[in-house]
Structures are given as C-alpha cells and as structure tokens.
C-alpha cells in the first residue's frame with residue numbers, strides 16, 4: 001500500500017520511498033493475502049478468477065530459483081478461482097492519456113512508487129549528464145528542462161517539490177549548470193482548478209516568484225524529448241511528468257462492465273447509495289414511474305474508490321472518498337453480515353454520506369494552500385489558509401493520515417534529515 005499524497009515528495013527525495021509504503025501483510029494476522037491480478041468475476045457463482053504471478057528474476061543473478069535440475073522452477077503464473085460471500089471491488093484507476101500520441105511512450109506518470117523512483121533517478125541522471133564534459137550548452141538546457149503536464153494538485157505539488165530539490169540541493173552541487181534548468185507546468189485551464197480563486201491566484205504568484213513557468217495550452221503530441229502544443233509550438237524536455245487525471249481500468253470498463261455490472265459513460269462501476277454494484281441495463285422498477293430509480297443490485301458485490309461512480313452524486317477520485325467508503329462498508333458489513341452477503345430479506349443500512357475534510361496542496365518554499373470552503377465539520381470550516389500556516393496544516397494532516405506508526409515516525413525523520421542535511425543526490 002502506498003500513501004499517494006506524499007508521492008511527489010518521494011519523487012524528489014524529500015521523503016524516502018519506503019517511508020510511505022506499507023506491506024499489506026504487515027501486522028494484519030486476521031488477513032489472508034493473495035498477490036495476483038483479478039481477471040474476471042462470476043457473480044452468479046460468487047467466484048473471482050485471479051492470475052497469480054510469481055515475482056520474476058532477482059537483483060542477484062540466479063538467486064531466486066537456481067537449485068539445480070532436480071528442483072525445477074515453479075511456473076511463472078497460475079490461475080486461481082477464489083470464492084467469496086461478499087466481494088468489494090477496489091481496483092482504482094489508470095493514468096489518463098486522452099489518447100494523445102506518444103504519452104505512454106515518452107512521458108513519465110506519477111502514480112506508483114516505481115514511477116517516483118524512476119523520476120528521482122532521471123532528475124539526478126540528467127544533472128549528471130548535463131555536467132558531463134562533452135555535453136553542449138543546447139543539450140544541457142534540454143536535459144534540464146523539466147515539464148509537468150497537468151495543473152491539478154499532483155502536478156502542482158510535483159513542480160513545487162522539484163523546485164525545492166533543484167534550488168536547495170542540485171543547484172549548489174552543480175554550480176557549472178547555473179541558469180540551465182527550467183520548470184514548466186502546462187495546463188489547458190487553470191492551476192488548481194478545484195480550489196478557491198484566491199488560493200489559485202496565490203499559487204500562480206508563488207510559481208512566478210519561483211520561476212516556475214505556467215503555460216496555458218493543451219498538449220497535442222509527445223515525442224522523444226519534445227512535446228508539441230495544440231498551437232504547434234514545440235517544448236523540448238529532459239523529463240516530462242504526465243499528471244492529467246485518471247481513467248477507469250480496462251478490467252472495469254471493458255470486461256466487467258460488458259459482462260456483469262453496470263458502468264457509466266466513462267466506464268466507472270455504477271454503485272447505489274449503499275455502494276452495491278448494479279446489474280447492467282437493470283430494469284426500471286415500479287418506483288421509477290415517480291422518477292426515482294430503484295436499480296437492481298448484484299447480491300454481495302460492492303465497489304469503492306476511484307473505480308466507481310455513486311448513482312446521483314459526483315464524488316472526486318480522492319483518497320478521502322475511498323477511505324470513507326471503505327470505513328462505511330466495513331462498519332455496515334460488521335453490523336449486518338446477512339446484508340453483506342446479499343440476502344434478499346436483510347434490511348439495507350442508511351446510505352453512505354461523504355464528508356469533505358478540505359483540499360490541500362504544497363506550493364513550494366515551505367508554503368501551501370488549504371481550501372476548507374466546502375467543509376462543514378472541522379475547526380477550519382468555510383475558511384482558506386495560505387502560506388506557511390497552510391504548509392504546517394498540510395504536513396500535520398498527512399502525518400496523521402499515514403497508515404502505520406512506523407511511517408508516522410519515519411516521515412518526520414525524513415523531513416528533519418532533508419531540512420538539516422538536504423536530499424540525497426547520489427546516482428545509483
């Protein structure tokens with residue numbers, strides 16, 4: 001499990017990768033875990049078909065399975081049919097490329113720990129290559145041109161963290177490269193579009209002071225080390241981080257949606273107010289004459305998080321929503337196991353209610369923006385906070401949300417280390 005709100009910090013070395021990761025198996029003796037990819041679901045037989053793959057290779061040659069001819073290697077994968085009483089689909093989403101040519105091949109996503117590791121290595125490697133004696137001035141500028149596509153909270157936070165990394169650590173260590181590096185953020189609409197206007201303006205001001213260029217444009221094509229904007233302008237880059245939002249996984253939109261469950265026009269699983277998955281083309285019941293939809297649900301199958309669309313509500317694809325949905329479902333299932341397994345006689349609980357706790361973003365140089373204008377319940381209700389105060393709110397909020405005490409201790413140690421000794425810039 002990864003704590004994604006701090007992923008941009010790990011991509012720039014403010015926090016170490018392992019400080020925001022937690023193995024699912026760790027400290028959960030009641031849980032049985034099977035690593036594998038769900039292939040399809042047979043709701044009538046209450047079975048999930050999973051392909052379990054064994055980890056291949058190893059860092060040390062021959063270290064995994066090299067015990068001689070008498071002890072053959074296990075197969076690379078096996079198919080398992082896992083039966084269930086109640087099933088919760090929480091497969092998340094994939095990166096959205098909007099089918100723009102070249103994105104998947106030449107841009108770098110920021111969604112998984114492996115992405116953060118690749119980004120961090122690329123930043124350091126590009127600085128090292130730029131300082132190589134035979135690199136020309138033009139090549140230096142291209143290698144150190146960092147482009148972020150997408151001005152939502154992830155893109156903004158990454159640009160801000162990268163600015164801190166370059167200013168505080170890389171620039172002093174590579175004085176010969178002064179003036180070559182640049183950060184641009186490309187966004188078709190407005191930076192932090194879901195935030196209150198004053199906070200958006202503050203972010204723009206901060207970026208302008210930090211020399212982070214903001215280009216209002218759409219990207220038409222990405223090629224190796226250069227992208228083309230829709231007006232034909234070319235932007236060279238040494239690293240392009242693509243952060244333009246998410247799309248449903250093909251397992252959901254193309255397989256489950258067609259076979260067993262109802263999906264919306266984008267391909268999310270449609271769930272009712274109690275997060276039960278609906279049948280495809282579920283026939284309208286009598287109450288629909290009064291324009292109230294009472295769809296048919298699939299017994300014992302629920303869905304939460306980024307892969308879902310709650311009927312009649314527009315919820316953002318955020319960890320806040322996914323976490324609250326998970327907690328709601330766990331509570332209702334424990335209270336009413338016969339409802340959980342889909343018994344028709346079981347009474348339904350009251351529907352899930354989302355409570356927004358605020359939107360936060362780090363904007364660099366120990367400043368942030370916090371939007372509580374849509375919040376009804378906490379001490380900041382209806383307010384906005386910006387600057388250093390928001391940075392403190394941002395760090396404190398994420399610290400309390402980290403999943404384990406080990407990480408809650410590890411992350412402040414990383415912050416402390418970065419503050420006093422800087423980020424690690426070794427290339428390995």
Ligand SMILES: Cc1cc2nc3c(=O)[nH]c(=O)nc-3n(C[C@H](O)[C@H](O)[C@H](O)COP(=O)(O)OP(=O)(O)OC[C@H]3O[C@@H](n4cnc5c(N)ncnc54)[C@H](O)[C@@H]3O)c2cc1C
Nearest residue numbers: 004005007037038091092111154305306317318319320322
């Ligand atoms: C960089 C970044 C920063 C973010 N910052 C914030 C933030 O500050 N605040 C906030 O609220 N939200 C934030 N989010 C969004 C948040 O991470 C997601 O909304 C949240 O993780 C969704 O949870 P989920 O359980 O639906 O999906 P995920 O967390 O994506 O989990 C889905 C899991 O399902 C697994 N899976 C996929 N397909 C299969 C399959 N076929 N079989 C088995 N397993 C499968 C995946 O490997 C994954 O582990 C951020 C996201 C990113 C990428």
